[in-house]
Amino acid sequence: MPWWRRGTVYQVYPRSFQDSDGDGVGDLAGIERRLDHIAALGVDAIWLSPIFPSPMADFGYDVADYRDVDPLFGDLAAFDRLLAAAHAHGLKLLLDFVPNHSSDRHPWFVESRADRTNPKRDWYIWRDPAPDGGPPNNWISDFGGSAWEYDAATGQYYLHAFLKQQPDLNWRNPAVKAAMFDVMRFWFDRGVDGFRIDVLWHIVKAEGFPDNPPNPYWRPGITERDRLIQRHSTDQPEAHAIAAEMRAIADGYGGDRVLIGEIFLPNDRHARWYGTRARPQVHLPFNFQLIENGWDAAGLREMIAAYEASLPPHGWPNWVIGSHDAPRIAARVGEAQARVAAMLLLTLRGTPTLYQGDEIGIGQVDIPPDRVRDPQELRQPGIGIGRDRSRTPMPWDAAPHAGFSTAEPWLPLNPDWRTRNVAAQDGDAGSMLTLYRRLLALRRAHPALSVGDFRLLDASDGVLAFERRHGDAVLRVALNLTHEAKPLPFGGEVLLSTLPGSAHETLRADEGIIIR
Template sequence: MTDAPSSPAADPWWKGAVIYQIYPRSFADSNGDGVGDLVGITRHLDYVAALGVDGIWLSPFFTSPMADFGYDVADYEDVDPIFGTLADFDALIARAHALGLKVVIDQVYAHTSDQHAWFADSRADRTNPRADWYVWADAKPEGSPPNNWQSVFGGAAWTWDARRRQYYMHNFLKEQPQLNVHLEAVQSALCDTARFWLDRGVDGFRLDAINFAMHDPALADNPPAPDDGTPRTRPFDFQLHVHNQGHADIPRFLERLRAVLDTYPGERFTVAEVGGADSDREMKLFTRGDDRLNSAYGFELLYTPALTPRAVADAIGRWPGHAGEGWPSWAFENHDVPRAPTRWSDAADHDAFVRMKMLLLLCLRGNAFLYYGEELGLPQVTIAYEDLQDPEAIANWPLTLSRDGARTPMPWRADERYAGFSTAKPWLPVGHDHPALAVDRQEGDEHSLLHLTRHLLHIRKDSVALTRGDLRVVEASDTILAIERTAPGERLLCVFNMRREPTHWAPADAERWRIAERVNQVGDWTFGGFGACIAEAD
């Protein structure tokens, strides 16, 4: 039994919202240094608002040596000079709010940069006030690391530090030492960080890799992962990560953080990024009830090898809407995975596929995250080895499609050098096929994906069934996904042919339905390749 949708007036702004992710390095360069910045973002907020989204999510722009491009934070409460100043951020907030856009920013609470002042203090000796703010451990008698934990980016999750004559832990790069979030003082410092940005007017946080925030203090070895036939490119893949992440005390910290947000007026939004084999349980745990996070998203649909009806039905079926359950969020693209058209379709199917995919994302129950350029249908860019910036891609070359290929510059104007992103050579190359998909080209084509995206966002915003209604899977075959979205006084049937071959499918009560919106070729319940529709109950 699912909860009945509440009335729109009673719902917080974020419930059913569409949020546009901006990767600051790659969105717009205002000062000609080849790197995007906050002023560049502010100058293009009118474009974002015109899409019809509810808010923006900014990937990290904090002070950082950029070992992991901002996810290694050296100062939680300042802007890295490459992106601008705190005054630039304040101007961005003001302009976004004037346009009716909410602003969500990343918070990275599992680790900092090794250049952070906290880590400088912690590594100085074993007795200073911040000595235990990070995860330190003695070597084994023969000098090896304390246990078998492995880093996501390759190699042991431990690095020797001669100052303390101990190992420090890092789930990611060695330049990203693990915070000891078990410690109340660390939690207090992180809550103070949240207050700093809330005081500046942000409307919420995306919590990066939050299931990595706490470890097993006993430092027990992780057990080996069973071999399921999936290719393993990293030592990390050979383990079940039951001790280096997902600790049972994480929800208590999230409750403490939520209490901070609840002291601010209005509805502040929190969404967790949760990856890994146990992500479904952890997402539910982190969002349970009214005193933890509002929402969470995992990687089921980001990492699925093919976008199929059954894959989507399985993912959405894990969020049935039971009482006390959190609210889901969905993304098909972000800064950590290759662009969806390249992952899931052939070049010949690109145009039809991206149109179907956009309608599908906006018909799911939950929040939708749109990644910058997704509204243009940008494909993945192939980055030559010598141009790679991403440390994971460099370490795993050539076995992974690099994250760099999804982080390339936004193409604004087709006929300008560097597609209007910058007047200087960008930090990553512009995709050779991206200028043809540039904003100015699509603005001039009423049949473009950009125009369709605006139209579909308008439809979604006007529909209680699509934004906050119940969802029921009607069909999930090899070809067809059909879902019903309902709210008091509104009943919609959303049907997607998720293959290139035409097909016929009709609901059992077809006479009761009227097709109201079509994407690609859709006739009388006959669907061309990647054809999709929304039907209304008569």
């Protein structure tokens, strides 16, 4: 059983984890300093959001050099120290690979933009204007506005699925593919344990670049991107062959290297990214449905059943409730239900990914207009898509700036940081941090929870119940997603409750229970 099936991944947003040099921005040395916290939590791997040299137009997802570290975070020597220290703590280390686009300051794009005859012109996607002089088609950037930017010097448009500072690479060009595969080998050779692959389903576009069809369900107040269905700009058949080649590279370094693909698609199309037994693709196509769906037992039950049913026989499930792009779970469902959500995440069948700060229950953080840094929010204000609220610095203690930095942090702290921080929760038996540690310890102690079979069980309205089984061991989970007491659907020995004590005969309001 490979580690990524039985283990748990913890996402670190490097800018916001720990600052070591007093500039208000987190860095690699800061992460190394806090490895004891991550290891004590009980996770198995760290996924780092991008650390590569970047102009930071999209905070690292605009890469200017795929083989180095941005000075803001340190250097390659600092990375090597972090990697060695993580391994010494028994932790795997995964990097965020950004293959769909680079920065417009990457040397490849600088050459590509120089003139139409440059050897790297075809490394990016250039097209002539439409007959009216406008963009080649109607595609919309994920950050709003046209996905095409006109370059007056060469008289053509280039494609950018995100910011204009993030031109899309042309993965139909074999030279691009070879160069990016060499990037993967560079980091594998350095010892990394895998990659989370950014927007993997974007990397190939339909030939001919036809217009995307309108979305009949779009309405004002939703991100502009969703005005169209991304039928021709994402999830093209040719992308699956590229994912299979990436998998072959990873497998060539041994069975412990893992590829996690960022993919937002309906179940049937999402499942195709596992590939086949003969030609596998990514190990784990990220499953964001706990983020995207409402918080009610009936809806979650239906979603879980449909997702499980969609998996190929060789496919392993995975679950996420928080990330650097999504509203925090405690802000979405409240602190009481965030405890229930923690139990759900860590007892479902499949590999869970935790996001930094969720283990102490960071909730709503309002970002003043003059502190907004997220380009997505700045380009489409007022519709609630800002990501800064998920990227606020980690509060470690009640010292100035929450122990994150000796200077003013790059984003505001959570407003309750003086009482909601790691040190405050460390010795509190009833804290969210203690709950996460106990849940993760149970996963390690009971294979039924990490790799066991899964079966949904009947329960009263508002309660989600399921069984995990491994050999003769049977554990059952009951989660009350309401604010009122419910009948406990089964009896047995209570291994863990999300609340202090246990009534045993009832499921208290906002309570989750694991029973043997």
